[in-house]
Amino acid sequence: MTSNLPNPDIQSAWRELQQVTVLQPGGHARKVTVEGVPAFALDHGGSARVVLHDGAPATKSAGWGGRTYMYSYIGVPLGDELPDEIRPSGRDAERFDDQELFTAMETAVPRSPASPPAHAPISWDMVQLSDTEKEAAVKSVLREFDHLDHYWHSADGSTGPLARGLRDPLVEVNGQWPHTRVDVSFTHPHYPAGRLRRSIQVYDTAGRIRPATYASIHLMEDLDTMAPPSTEHARNGVQHI
Structure with missing residues (x-):
């Protein structure tokens, strides 16, 4: 992802409006205007949201002469229908740090059981x-x-x-x-x-x-x-x- 991100030294570039393509259920693609740089999409089965970069990353000098970047994020709920515009300024938006984002992502992806059966009663249904x-x-x-x-x-x-x-x-x-x-x-x-x-x-x-x-x-x-x-x-x- 880093190769497609704006210059970390230009704050305004992280707030620009841009058009993104969203692939909806059923395969229909739709253009949506987003204020900022999208990072992830999270769907908890009824609570879908887009996670945006909350501005340019903070920088810290590294011991070997370079810089490390510390990113922060803000989540925007999508509601029941995909809006025409997604902006991080809504009252329902919530900020994430890296650890909070990891936690949200862990709960959003499928998990294997702690003790899977030796012989599964049914075979996997492959997704499409x-x-x-x-x-x-x-x-x-x-x-x-x-x-x-x-x-x-x-x-x-x-x-x-x-x-x-x-x-x-x-x-x-x-x-x-x-x-x-x-x-x-x-x-x-x-x-x-x-x-x-x-x-x-x-x-x-x-x-x-x-x-x-x-x-x-x-x-x-x-x-x-x-x-x-x-x-x-x-x-x-x-x-x-």
Whole structure:
């Protein structure tokens, strides 16, 4: 998502009116005017809302010379019918911080039972997704890993990779729905003789879209704050992490 966001130093760009296309149930597409930059759509089964970026992100200097960005969000209820305009100034709008947003998203996605039965009494009913929805799901994961070798931007215009030592990234889409995955591989000092790889499943076993929000940041944290698995289990020069 970061590659499509406005310049974080231009506050006004985060408040501009823009036209977005909303794909409604039944496959009908409709244009809606939105004040601000959309981030997510959440649907709790009767309480759908659009989550917008609440202005430009706050910035903080990082120890390695770059900047980190801290985003805040505001949710706008949609009501029973999709409005012609979505604005964050309504009285029902509510602000989110990152943790509140994660909590809202966790309650909005399907969950597996804590103790699933050994033999399911019925088989999965696969959801019906259009080609447009499938394409959008794949693109949303790909956007998470845009420009991994130039992910961070410093004030002097220089760039840095997502994580220290990450080089030569390769992002590939493999498999057909519902088994589509995005494979992200790269070279890294942890495994000089080969490549590290992370695979992101785009759909669950019923064919539903699995959000990959902040998947790139999770990868960075795994590389920077915890030891990747031993490379003794690498196969054909690739170690999965």
